[in-house]
Amino acid sequence: MLDTGGQKAVFRAEDFGGLEQRFRTQLINSMPGIKALNLVGTRGEDGAENLAVFNSIFHVGANPPYLGMVIRPDSVDRHTWQNIQATGSYTLNSVGPEIYRQAHQTSARYEKSQSEFQETGLAAEYRDGVVAPFVGESLIKIGLTLEEFYRVACNGTLVVIGKVVYLELEKGLVMSDGSVDLVAANSVGSIGVDGYVSVDWLDRLGYAKPDMPLRSLR
Amino acid sequence: MLDTGGQKAVFRAEDFGGLEQRFRTQLINSMPGIKALNLVGTRGEDGAENLAVFNSIFHVGANPPYLGMVIRPDSVDRHTWQNIQATGSYTLNSVGPEIYRQAHQTSARYEKSQSEFQETGLAAEYRDGVVAPFVGESLIKIGLTLEEFYRVACNGTLVVIGKVVYLELEKGLVMSDGSVDLVAANSVGSIGVDGYVSVDWLDRLGYAKPDMPLRSLR
Known part of the structure; x- marks a missing residue:
């Protein structure tokens, strides 16, 4: 950290490599903002169920x-x-x-033979047409099929794109214009690798146009 | 929407195409959870400044x-x-x-000759070693260089990977273990295309291990 003598912490490209590993992991994972939190359910060819917490879900289309x-x-x-x-x-x-505590617990290094559903007490549920298990306790359930994937050249991580083939949620969570009320759903947000936050509405804002005042939709 | 006669709304792959376009956009954009909200600052070769709101930032490494x-x-x-x-x-x-209102306003279809900084009143600031402008009002400023990009085959959107070369934030926002306190930073989260939420701490949880109770870090 470059101490500029003031209130600011400044890190440049050459500074990151020298940070203590866990400090760097916490810093880099938390700085870009509040992240979506989801449990990803899968099933092996042998039927063994797996559940893992992810905070890297993003909209593609x-x-x-x-x-x-x-x-x-x-x-x-x-x-x-x-x-x-x-x-x-x-x-x-x-x-x-x-x-959210059970969700966090799925990040423990269980053996492949151990089901995180069983270990955390979350309920595996199935729906017609979707091979992978859903979490019974989740208010919003999304089923996907693998569409394509891309291995990031710079560090070997995978970017995986899926097509949504199933969506189930409480009718009362869908607002009249189609938006899901994630505040009413008590959706938990994620900070970094271990932070969990509740959310409350600030506002919804209408379609922005040049030289037009913004309209609040709430 | 498949009315199952109960409290649940269920959509299957074949249902999405028939939804009214704006309804589908709202539904699909909001369902995956609370998203990170950032203003992306850039500058053309002619020096013209651009600012745009994004909620698709994700951690890669x-x-x-x-x-x-x-x-x-x-x-x-x-x-x-x-x-x-x-x-x-x-x-x-x-x-x-x-x-956040100015951030939303940057999504208006301004001409390339119009600077969203000027149109929204946000302050463009520069730092040594980073060509693109930062937002003066933002408590967390991240500078990146383009590392690689990938065009998603299924719909032509771009996945862009950048390397972090600069990070500036208030010292008081960095917790002792490196995690950034986005609640103290009043970081605003995003729902769908037009929703804005405030956040509050639920908890931070220690490293999860099989057969060990979780430890709260707050």
Whole structure:
């Protein structure tokens, strides 16, 4: 950290390599903002169920609906990736305040033979047409099929793109214009590798146009 | 929407195409969870400054530090992408409650000759070694250089990976273990295309191990 003598901490490219590893991991993972938190459910060809917490889900397209996520194939994510490759199927399951501790616990290094569903007490549920298991406790259940993947050249992580083939949620969570009320769903957000936050509405804002005042939608 | 007669809304792959376009956009963009909100600052070869709001930033690696984002090259994002290709430089700037309205306003379809800094009143600031402009009002300022990009085959969007070459934030926001306190930073989260939320701490949880109870870090 370059101490400028003031209130600011400044890090330049050459500073990151010298940081203590866990400090750097915490810093870099938390700085870009509040992240989406999902439990990813998969199933091996032998039927063994796997559940893993991810905070790297991102929007890729709405028509048809595609979502992306980052997988580190050398980490605890590897069972998730093996199963997605084997079956082409995976699920995203929302995390509320009553299950974020179980969600975090899925990041422990269990053996492949151990099911994180069983170890954490979360309920595996199945839906017609989706091979991978959903989390019964999750208010928003998304089923995907593997569409494509890309290995990032600079560090070997995988960017995985899936097509949404199933969506299930409480009717009351869908606002009249289609937006999901994630505040009403008590959706938990993620900070870094171990932080969990609740959210509250500030506002929804109408379509922005040059030289027009913004309209609040709430 | 498949009315199952109960409290659940269920959509299957074949249902999404038939949804009204804006309804589908809202639904698909909001369902995956709370997203990171950042202003992306760029500068053209002619020096013209551009600022655009993004909620598709994701973690790719910590050592060296890499971040990813999704760019739709046919949308208002195109000026951002043109500038990144021209200069190899871009910045991510955090959004607090005092500037989320200006952040949203940058999504208006301004001409390339119009600077979103000027149009929204946000301050463009420069730092040694980073070509692209930062947002003066942002508490967390991240400078990146373009590392690689990948065009998603299924719908043509770009996945852009950048290397973090600069990080500036208030010293008081960095906790002793390196994690950035995004709650203290009043970091605003994003829902869908137009929703803004405040966040509050639920907890931080220690490293998870099989058969060990989780430890709260707060």
